[in-house]
Amino acid sequence: MEHQLPPYSDGVNVCLDELLYYKQQCIKWLPPAKSLWSQMLGQHQSRQLGRGMDFSEVRQYQAGDDVRAIDWRVTARTGKPHTKLFSEEREKPVILYIDLSQSMVFGSALLLKSVQAAHIASLIAWLSVSQQDRIGAVIDTGEQLIELKPTARNKGALALMQTIVEVHNQQLTAPASQHQSFDHALQALTRLCPKGSEIILLSDFSRFVTEHEPKLRRLCQHNRVRMVQISDPLERGQTQFRGTEQVSNQQETRWLDFSSRQTRQGIESAFLDKEQQLRQLAMTMGISFSSLSSESALSSQLYGQ
Template sequence: MPTPHTAEPGIRIGLSDLIDMRHRVREVQLFSRPGQRSPLVGLHPSKLRGRGVDFDQVRVYQAGDDVRNIDWRVTARTQEPHTKLFHEERERPIYILIEQSQRLFFGSGLLFKSVLAAQAAALFGWAALDHNDRIGGLVFGDGEPHEIKPRRSKQSLLQLLNRLARVNQLLHTDATPQPDSLGLALRRAREVLRPGSLAIVVCDERALSEQAEQHLSMLSRHCDLLLMPVSDPLDHALPAAGLLRFAQRGAQLELDTLDASLRQAYHQQAQARIERWEVLTQKLRVVLMPLTTRSDLIEQLREHLSAQRPGHNR
């Protein structure tokens, strides 16, 4: 097994970097606040879901209180009627699925795709915690997935970020990809997520399989979805750079990038992947926010949020 690496800016990311993402939450409004509406307001329920109330405190019974809420144990102990008070339950589970695999360990822009995916997961995690939601998730990729159950605690988020940083540190180009790791991760999400949850999927743009589409379709029936496929400029277009040689795990490949038909076919494959994501999200009526290593994460999110505001012309 390869040994962990120290954080290399843009190439690898450490736990301290993921913790520092909490300072960037204020730069972009991902969730709504009192008196403010985020373009992602649809990702939070406008009506209370589930039980709708959480226990708050016990106080002395007052005229007009619902007798069904009398706390008989406290009443018996104090010899004075006490009633339970409740507050509205507005938080909900937010489950972030983050891919950290060999195919993400690459980048020709500002940073590696694996680092961008980790940054996005951390940013949404801190934003969810700041919004008083329960946060958990699943880090998946070439090895065994690592899961943290959603809880409303900073410790839960830190556990998820710690797992994320550890997996990121161990990424290397010779890893053996796990077939359809996204599909397996989504199947797990379907097993643990209750109705009304929000699932945020941060994965490689090339990860979408038929099985993954089926799981996303079934998840969308009772959960909100935010899909964030990650790509690099070289995923979409080959430069005219002459003969390029690639080698991995004993296999070799030569490409003549001066061949215009080859570059065109490569670009068409990329466009087909993009259109597949777009068609799927339109069909499921969920939110799509593709990310690229070409520019800063916050800038991209601002652009996506602006595009979703009513009256915006794409």
């Protein structure tokens, strides 16, 4: 992996130039390239981000038509074979959930998790624009939700970039406070997203608990949902630090001895348990699950540069 900051980035603050950089990067996933999601999931079957097919019409079967598209109801009613025609979806809403709460404003290596979230959000936004989809977002600071309605072309992406920069940099100096439940974010997404949306959750999911599963399941009923878990090496017990440090998860504060292998293994075990629960949940709901780390640039994790 490449431990070098992306262009225009210092790993802590977020500026417009570093998010605009991904406008040029998205060409790597335009047809006939592999899709962003097939790259992240280690699969190679999908060609475009969330692109599907809309039903268009039924007409009489013609030689060369795909027999799998035969409409058997119309065929039975008319006595003549008919086939379904489909057209490619256009201007599908792509809605990002971007977690910029306090647990995301953390990094022990190259980047803050929140900065990595801003980078992948930017890449997805520009890719959506290039594919003529509308882009919207729910940005979660933990205390408030900022909703951006799906908007077409560069206008939607630029509004999102500017909001991310403003909100993220405010979060760097925000005082510690009690956070709203993840439940509020799922409610906002259900309200904001038109049916048939592509919903991408960018978070460490530290506030997600089993009580939130029904609302997530409801969100999946009429939309395609993807989960991207963003983590830091320290959360996996990976650190060169060997001293004692005070740590907090907003609910409690304690001292941890990082020179103890048992401590580091305990941290790793707790993280892997949580990750496995998320993966299992995603599998049962038909949600694609992928992960990113804050220890290296986004580009090196997606296509090995």
